[in-house]
Amino acid sequence: MFTSHDGLCGIGELAEKAGVTVKTVRFYSDRGLLPEASRSVGGHRRYGPDALDRLRLIRSLRTLDLPLPEVHRILDEENEAGGALEDAVARQLRGLGSQLQALRWREAALRLIQECPPGERADRLSLIGAMTVPPSTAPLARFWRGWLPPRMPARSTGAFLEVAVPQPPDDPAPAQVLAFARLSAFVLQPCTGAEQPQPEAHRTAGARGSAVLYAGLAEAYELAGAQLRRNREPYPGEALDSFVAAYVSAYSTRDTPDFRRLLAEQLAIDPRIDRYWELAAEVITPPGGRVEPTPGSAHDWLLAALDAQTATAQAQTPLLRADMSR
Structure with missing residues (x-):
């Protein structure tokens, strides 16, 4: 040679x-x-x-x-x-994927600024400036760890975070960038009190009961999500029974009409974070796509079904008493 x-x-x-x-x-x-x-x-x-x-x-x-x-x-x-070559190529592909995702987010963020009215640019620049690119879900996870019951098992916490924390899309539209930036700002804003307000269930179920509760709620939310995708109005059925059963198991009590009525009353006055779920839905739903259910929208559907059921039961009680007195 x-x-x-x-x-x-x-x-x-x-x-x-x-x-x-x-x-x-x-x-x-x-x-x-x-x-x-x-x-x-x-x-x-x-x-x-x-x-x-x-x-x-x-x-x-x-x-x-x-x-x-x-x-x-x-x-x-x-x-x-x-396998040095295979390992090196795999690492390079992962790194390249992260770089491409960051570039797509930057492009969508630039389009967001370019397309917005001049009067909104300062606000949007402030939101985007506070967000990493590609965005991190760590602030969202910290928010939920502060919201969830203390001492809840790590496995139960992790399972909830998987469904409660929306993952940033790889190729976002400008509207999704704006929604994620607003979501990040929402979870970072200071609480009005010393601590985040907690639902009553967190204080009464205890660590073990909370794990049972959230495992049951996950199943109920999945069932309700299927009904939301079909545009079904809230109604008593399997999803609602699963929802109530989660609280019954957590409290070690029985499912009775009185329990359902008290549960509906308690859930109606519990603290709400509707804005979080609205923004989360915008993050995971591409423009023009069908709005995907979130645990928040599933919870609202189930609560509406519970309210309707308990209202019907209360309306029927006087009629039953009248019939029995004849």
């Missing part, structure tokens, strides 16, 4: 055959990526027949933007059954 009688070549010939500069060959040699076969009497570098293929491989790996340590590991495993 090389023109010399000993089958070796100098740094200039190697660089010419590989289509790179002498400086490039020297750089890779000095970092141990391209070993020399020997040195001439005058101290010049000499490379063996495999140097050209190795140099071309190094160039290919660097073209993929793999860092030098990764390239070194791949070269070390070139003739082995190692």
